[in-house]
Amino acid sequence: MDILTISLETAIGPIAAVYVLAAIGLNMHFGYTGLLNFGQVGFMLVGAYGVGVGVGTFGLSLWVAVVLSIACAAVLALLLGIPTLRLRADYLAITTIAVAEAARLLYRAEFARPLTGGVYGRQSLAEGFYDANPVPPGRYGVLGVDFSANQVWLMLVTWGVVGVALLLTSALMHSPWGRVIKGIREDEDAVRSLGKDVFVYKTQSLVLGGVLGGLAGAMLAINQQNITPDQFMPQVTFYLWAMLLLGGAARTFGPVLGPMVLWFLLTAFDETLRTLASEDLLPFIDGSDIGALRHAFVGLALVLLIVYRPQGLIGDRKEMLVNVK
Amino acid sequence: MSSEPRTADGAVRDRMAGVEPAAGVAKPDPILKASGVRRSFGGLTAVDVGHLEVQRGTITALIGPNGAGKSTLFNLLTGFDRVDAGEWSFEGRRLNGLGGHRVARQGMVRTFQLTKALTRLTVLDNMLLAAPGQVGEHFLGALLRPRWRHQEEANRERAMELLARFKLDAKKDDLAGSLSGGQRKLLEMARSLMVNPSMVMLDEPMAGVNPALVQSLLGHITSLRDEGMTVLFVEHDMDVIMGISDWIVVLAQGSVIAEGRPEDIRSNQEVVDAYLGAHHDEPGASAPGSGEEA
Numbered sequence: 064m065d066i067l068t069i070s071l072e073t074a075i076g077p078i079a080a081v082y083v084l085a086a087i088g089l090n091m092h093f094g095y096t097g098l099l100n101f102g103q104v105g106f107m108l109v110g111a112y113g114v115g116v117g118v119g120t121f122g123l124s125l126w127v128a129v130v131l132s133i134a135c136a137a138v139l140a141l142l143l144g145i146p147t148l149r150l151r152a153d154y155l156a157i158t159t160i161a162v163a164e165a166a167r168l169l170y171r172a173e174f175a176r177p178l179t180g181g182v183y184g185r186q187s188l189a190e191g192f193y194d195a196n197p198v199p200p201g202r203y204g205v206l207g208v209d210f211s212a213n214q215v216w217l218m219l220v221t222w223g224v225v226g227v228a229l230l231l232t233s234a235l236m237h238s239p240w241g242r243v244i245k246g247i248r249e250d251e252d253a254v255r256s257l258g259k260d261v262f263v264y265k266t267q268s269l270v271l272g273g274v275l276g277g278l279a280g281a282m283l284a285i286n287q288q289n290i291t292p293d294q295f296m297p298q299v300t301f302y303l304w305a306m307l308l309l310g311g312a313a314r315t316f317g318p319v320l321g322p323m324v325l326w327f328l329l330t331a332f333d334e335t336l337r338t339l340a341s342e343d344l345l346p347f348i349d350g351s352d353i354g355a356l357r358h359a360f361v362g363l364a365l366v367l368l369i370v371y372r373p374q375g376l377i378g379d380r381k382e383m384l385v386n387v388k
Numbered sequence: 389m390s391s392e393p394r395t396a397d398g399a400v401r402d403r404m405a406g407v408e409p410a411a412g413v414a415k416p417d418p419i420l421k422a423s424g425v426r427r428s429f430g431g432l433t434a435v436d437v438g439h440l441e442v443q444r445g446t447i448t449a450l451i452g453p454n455g456a457g458k459s460t461l462f463n464l465l466t467g468f469d470r471v472d473a474g475e476w477s478f479e480g481r482r483l484n485g486l487g488g489h490r491v492a493r494q495g496m497v498r499t500f501q502l503t504k505a506l507t508r509l510t511v512l513d514n515m516l517l518a519a520p521g522q523v524g525e526h527f528l529g530a531l532l533r534p535r536w537r538h539q540e541e542a543n544r545e546r547a548m549e550l551l552a553r554f555k556l557d558a559k560k561d562d563l564a565g566s567l568s569g570g571q572r573k574l575l576e577m578a579r580s581l582m583v584n585p586s587m588v589m590l591d592e593p594m595a596g597v598n599p600a601l602v603q604s605l606l607g608h609i610t611s612l613r614d615e616g617m618t619v620l621f622v623e624h625d626m627d628v629i630m631g632i633s634d635w636i637v638v639l640a641q642g643s644v645i646a647e648g649r650p651e652d653i654r655s656n657q658e659v660v661d662a663y664l665g666a667h668h669d670e671p672g673a674s675a676p677g678s679g680e681e682a
């Protein structure tokens with residue numbers, strides 16, 4: 064029973080909200096526009112460091128720093144998009160994965176230390192945020208789930224941002240703009256032949272999804288109060304992909320459901336193993352193996368998903384099976 | 389806009405009156421003009437057109453053997469490929485270097501030989517996407533639904549009229565990917581008309597369309613022409629070509645080898661040698677889509 068509540072707390076907690084936000088951005092890129100972004104973590108990195116550098120280095124107020132996060136993510140999107148979005152789709156894929164990793168190395172480099180704190184990152188970033196907490200102190204929760212007032216405040220804000228992002232993307236995707244975006248996913252030459260400037264639309268989509276990734280990074284910095292570059296390893300991007308595909312791409316709530324379900328399963332998996340290990344029921348497993356097993360578990364879950372439910376939990380099977388040629 | 393004279397009684401008349409049937413000949417009122425357009429792939433010269441003009445308000449067929457360079461010429465003229473040399477203009481405006489979407493906005497809209505249906509969009513959305521000048525197409529405009537609702541309504545009406553003409557109205561809510569090959573051809577043609585072009589360039593629009601529907605589409609294309617639209621199309625079916633073309637341009641190995649009215653082309657020895665071949669006997673000029681198929 065304990066495992067269930069802990070898993071549930073993770074599934075609705077602020078970290079899940081951060082992943083949901085980043086996955087909504089990825090859904091804009093891949094699900095709707097067909098852009099292969101394998102570097103969503105790069106947007107989270109520059110977003111987190113907008114807060115890290117803004118608050119930690121320059122002592123800006125948190126709210127100004129979040130604006131800086133958004134601006135950094137938008138600039139990164141333009142840097143990635145302008146050279147690649149006129150080329151074939153694979154160029155964006157290669158560029159995003161490389162640039163996200165290069166950005167991490169750049170932010171942790173010794174020469175960047177005066178600005179970013181190098182490998183040590185930045186600390187105490189969220190005091191302004193919790194000072195503004197309007198939630199009365201105390202414990203909150205139902206059904207055994209239990210959160211502190213600060214956590215509730217953080218969840219209100221992160222899920223609130225998720226709500227706004229959902230409203231925005233859903234309004235866009237149900238408009239003529241969204242129709243062009245989906246058309247580009249299907250065949251950009253056809254869309255071009257009908258007089259639409261495909262490059263502009265792809266750039267807009269890349270910026271929008273990137274900014275959502277940047278906001279997710281900013282929320283992460285606020286949640287943890289400190290950041291280091293090595294939290295932004297490439298596997299974060301692949302977790303986001305797994306979550307999006309699990310939930311269902313090109314669906315409004317796919318990127319919401321996917322991260323929540325995967326976080327629930329991951330936590331339940333970790334906790335179960337840990338409980339069993341602590342009772343010496345798994346003598347062949349070392350405590351440090353749990354992380355590796357968790358990767359194997361995600362891999363297995365993805366394989367099962369692709370075989371049995373390629374459209375994701377709430378994807379549209381009809382769309383999935385349509386004769387694309 | 390058209391300066392072309394019309395007969396009030398609708399009698400059959402020659403829209404190309406006075407134009408000599410010769411490759412590269414000038415037309416009285418050209419909507420499209422191309423000069424020295426060349427494109428090679430490695431050592432192969434796919435297109436090398438000395439001079440070509442398309443008369444406004446006519447149906448012009450572009451014919452030639454497989455690999456003659458017809459589709460490549462379409463790609464070049466519509467900004468989907470880059471020329472090695474040459475220049476061309478549409479309605480007097482130079483098009484060199486314009487991207488595909490810019491050319492389409494000038495009013496010259498093309499379709500593709502390999503159909504490009506937007507498969508995971510509905511048939512109706514395929515149509516609506518093509519409507520020009522939509523307020524809701526802009527990022528910020530999209531968020532203000534009241535500003536584009538009426539325009540969307542009007543576009544929907546026009547889309548449904550076109551779909552009805554192409555016998556696709558019953559399919560409007562189906563995904564375009566669920567259509568058959570012929571239906572996709574039809575959708576693509578209907579969609580190109582949704583842009584309100586002054587000239588359409590159709591790459592094998594009748595390929596895979598059943599004969600009865602070919603008949604009605606030919607009627608439709610003819611009426612578009614009568615409303616002032618210019619049609620340039622690639623086709624291999626001789627009955628279709630001879631039946632509705634005002635003018636025929638013959639391409640072989642990238643160059644225009646002959647031009648003329650259907651009668652001129654049929655009796656042109658060079659064309660017969662290069663393309664029609666000895667096996668093709670006099671087709672029924674007035675019976676397009678009669679089902680005679682090689």
Ligand SMILES: Nc1ncnc2c1ncn2[C@@H]1O[C@H](COP(=O)(O)OP(=O)(O)OP(=O)(O)O)[C@@H](O)[C@H]1O
Pocket residue numbers: 429432434452453454455456457458459460461501
């Ligand atoms: N992208 C390309 N790369 C290399 N060669 C090409 C390319 N596109 C076309 N070609 C060559 O150019 C020539 C003309 O091709 P094109 O598609 O224009 O012919 P076509 O007249 O449309 O033929 P069809 O009637 O079979 O459609 C062909 O020899 C073809 O092999």
Ligand SMILES: [Mg+2]
Pocket residue numbers: 458459460501591
């Ligand atoms: Mg061709």
